[in-house]
Amino acid sequence: xxxxxxxxxxxxxxxxxxxxxxxxxxxxxxxxxxxxxxxxxxxxxxxxxxxxxxxxxxxxxxxxxxxxxxxxxxxxxxxxxxxxxxxxxxxxxxxxxxxxxxxxxxxxxxxxxxxxxxxxxxxxxxxxxxxxxxxxxxxxxxxxxxxxxxxxxxxxxxxxxxxxxxxxxxxxxxxxxxxxxxxxxxxxxxxxxxxxxxxxxxxxxxxxxxxxxxxxxxxxxxxxxxxxxxxxxxxxxxxxxxxxxxxxxxxxxxxxxxxxxxxxxxxxxxxxxxxxxxxxxxxxxxxxxxxxxxxxxxxxxxxxxxxxxxxxxxxxxxxxxxxxxxxxxxxxxxxxxxxxxxxxxxxxxxxxxxxxxxxxxxxxxxxxxxxxxxxxxxxxxxxxxxxxxxxxxxxxxxxxxxxxxxxxxxx
Numbered sequence: 001x002x003x004x005x006x007x008x009x010x011x012x013x014x015x016x017x018x019x020x021x022x023x024x025x026x027x028x029x030x031x032x033x034x035x036x037x038x039x040x041x042x043x044x045x046x047x048x049x050x051x052x053x054x055x056x057x058x059x060x061x062x063x064x065x066x067x068x069x070x071x072x073x074x075x076x077x078x079x080x081x082x083x084x085x086x087x088x089x090x091x092x093x094x095x096x097x098x099x100x101x102x103x104x105x106x107x108x109x110x111x112x113x114x115x116x117x118x119x120x121x122x123x124x125x126x127x128x129x130x131x132x133x134x135x136x137x138x139x140x141x142x143x144x145x146x147x148x149x150x151x152x153x154x155x156x157x158x159x160x161x162x163x164x165x166x167x168x169x170x171x172x173x174x175x176x177x178x179x180x181x182x183x184x185x186x187x188x189x190x191x192x193x194x195x196x197x198x199x200x201x202x203x204x205x206x207x208x209x210x211x212x213x214x215x216x217x218x219x220x221x222x223x224x225x226x227x228x229x230x231x232x233x234x235x236x237x238x239x240x241x242x243x244x245x246x247x248x249x250x251x252x253x254x255x256x257x258x259x260x261x262x263x264x265x266x267x268x269x270x271x272x273x274x275x276x277x278x279x280x281x282x283x284x285x286x287x288x289x290x291x292x293x294x295x296x297x298x299x300x301x302x303x304x305x306x307x308x309x310x311x312x313x314x315x316x317x318x319x320x321x322x323x324x325x326x327x328x329x330x331x332x333x334x335x336x337x338x339x340x341x342x343x344x345x346x347x348x349x350x351x352x353x354x355x356x357x358x359x360x361x362x363x364x365x366x367x368x369x370x371x372x373x374x375x376x377x378x379x380x381x382x383x384x385x386x387x388x389x390x391x392x393x394x395x396x397x398x399x400x401x402x403x404x405x406x407x408x409x410x411x
Contacts, residue, residue: 019123021053021062021097021134022145023116029094032154032239034087034191035068039079041107041146042072048105049125050149051097052088053132060135064126065094066193079150089154089193091238096149099125108145117143154239157198160186162233162245169254173223180220182209183247187216187235194237203232203244218247226251 029052038050049069053062066088070080082088100106103119117140126132166183173180187198200216202209208224209231211217218231229249236242 017099017101017121017123017125018103019097019099019120019126019132020103020145021051021095021118022147023095023118026144027096027147029090029092029096029149031092032090032237032241033151034089034154035082035149035151036087037079037081037150038068038070039077039148039150040070040072041077042075042105043107044075044105045071045073046101046105047071049099050147051099051126052090052149053095053097054091055093055095056131058131058133061131061133062095062097064128064130064132065090066128067099067126077146085192087191089189089191090149090151096147098147099123106145106147108143111142112144116141117145154194154237154241155190156241156243157187157189157194157235157237158243159233159235159245160188162247165248165250167250167252168220168224169252170226171254173220173251176220176223182218182220182249185211185216185218185233185235185247187243189237191237194239197238199236201234201236203234206231209249218249220249224249224251226253 035052038048040048040050042048047069049067051067052065054065055061056063068082068086068088072078072080098106103121118134118137119140120134120137162185164183168180168182185200187195187200189195189198201211206229208220208222208229210219210221211233212219218233227250229251231247231249232244233247234242234244
């Protein structure tokens with residue numbers, strides 16, 4: 001037991017634990033909302049568990065909706081903020097209650113106000129959702145307690161997963177024998193106490209779709225035709241605040257007739273040689289799914305007949321190129337374009353090889369050679385050429401070729 005409880009015992013007597021529910025009109029909630037603050041006037045420091053009770057179907061039975069544990073550091077008027085996650089959502093008609101270690105911890109006035117303040121002595125701390133029978137209790141009439149719940153209006157609920165489009169194939173619809181689960185709609189509410197009590201339903205009656213009772217599951221109860229079916233769905237809290245959103249159910253035709261027909265040309269499969277076999281196992285590293293499958297296959301270009309035509313065209317092209325190249329070489333050779341051009345002195349014949357038309361070697365032929373050299377004549381003192389040979393009967397004798405200046409030719 002803490003110091004505050006011990007101090008409360010010393011100030012207010014022996015603690016037994018008191019549960020109090022104020023059923024008079026001032027302590028009854030007139031609308032839906034959320035409690036964000038509690039205010040009370042206490043006689044000293046201590047702890048109070050503020051509660052919200054809701055009348056059940058049984059007489060004098062009330063169900064605990066929620067409770068906040070609050071500590072007071074001093075006597076007097078105190079207002080305490082409640083964190084968002086701990087706030088209690090209330091409905092119209094709910095009642096304020098509290099639990100203290102002593103009956104008189106919260107200040108009150110006697111002989112005023114209305115009646116029916118229920119008090120239970122030696123009551124253990126209840127838990128949320130507990131149904132408590134208050135019929136065997138001590139009733140205090142005409143008593144007003146200094147307790148106030150400060151709240152704000154309820155916030156409208158919403159959907160976690162709407163709007164949404166659900167696609168169903170025609171084959172799935174055709175195979176339906178009874179009802180089909182289509183989509184589980186999930187509602188939510190900032191007032192966490194409202195979430196379990198949210199109601200989800202179709203805004204309008206639909207011939208093909210319904211929502212399963214006491215759930216939020218959308219069902220197909222009849223074979224829906226092809227196309228889009230837009231369902232308006234509403235979620236509502238106990239305060240009557242709501243949210244409407246759409247679920248679109250699209251029925252698509254997946255029958256084979258819709259797929260375009262593919263015409264394939266059957267390849268000619270040669271069976272004469274084992275080279276026509278291809279292995280499509282995992283070792284081909286081509287990224288396909290042909291695993292451990294072997295068989296005969298035609299060349300990739302098409303049928304065998306197409307394959308032979310491709311080779312014939314290729315051979316003709318190569319042969320034509322070879323013929324064209326040979327013709328060019330022949331033309332260049334004939335025109336001398338392939339010869340290496342350079343200037344050289346022509347090969348001169350020896351004087352002994354120069355003959356007359358009758359087969360005799362003459363001086364005239366040698367003089368012709370002298371002229372072709374374009375060299376000046378060298379004469380001796382007696383005006384005779386060094387190589388002249390005395391004439392005999394008008395015919396020059398055979399020159400000494402060993403001394404001729406033409407015995408060597410410069411190239």
